[in-house]
Amino acid sequence: MARTRTRVRRAIQRVPRSSAALEEFDRGACPGHLATRRQLRAREVSPGGHGPVAVLRCARCRYTPQWSCSHPGRAWLYDLRLTRPKRIPTLAQEWALDRAMAARSTCPRCKRRYVYCLPLRTLGSCLECHDGTPADPTSYTAVPAAHSLAA
Numbered sequence: 813m814a815r816t817r818t819r820v821r822r823a824i825q826r827v828p829r830s831s832a833a834l835e836e837f838d839r840g841a842c843p844g845h846l847a848t849r850r851q852l853r854a855r856e857v858s859p860g861g862h863g864p865v866a867v868l869r870c871a872r873c874r875y876t877p878q879w880s881c882s883h884p885g886r887a888w889l890y891d892l893r894l895t896r897p898k899r900i901p902t903l904a905q906e907w908a909l910d911r912a913m914a915a916r917s918t919c920p921r922c923k924r925r926y927v928y929c930l931p932l933r934t935l936g937s938c939l940e941c942h943d944g945t946p947a948d949p950t951s952y953t954a955v956p957a958a959h960s961l962a963a
């Protein structure tokens with residue numbers, strides 16, 4: 813009967829480094845192909861469906877190299893060779909975004925599309941339709957009737 817584990821269970825946080833689930837590295841001694849979540853974000857890549865492959869030990873643990881680090885200060889390390897570029901928006905998403913922008917910058921009365929968002933919630937139209945303040949002709953494009961948003 814092997815009863816070697818009972819002793820380890822009492823020391824909840826303290827696991828010998830050699831038996832830690834993931835390999836652990838100290839700050840400054842981390843292999844170049846590993847990166848933290850923040851570094852992945854800076855490179856605009858995602859883990860690509862892969863979990864962390866190692867642990868970046870917290871600063872406190874540098875003084876206890878024989879123990880595994882399970883402190884909140886540790887960071888997960890991801891393998892850069894497995895990462896993928898962040899999903900770029902598809903054409904359909906861009907169209908949806910553009911439609912949303914068009915809805916906010918197009919006057920429902922005169923159908924002009926302005927370069928800025930209109931006070932549609934308060935006035936319900938552009939200033940020119942609201943009180944006759946002439947709009948800067950360079951600040952809008954007239955939307956052809958066929959392209960009107962009502963359609």
Ligand SMILES: [Zn+2]
Pocket residue numbers: 869870871872873880881882883885886
């Ligand atoms: Zn630690």
Ligand SMILES: [Zn+2]
Pocket residue numbers: 919920921922923924937938939940941942
């Ligand atoms: Zn208008």
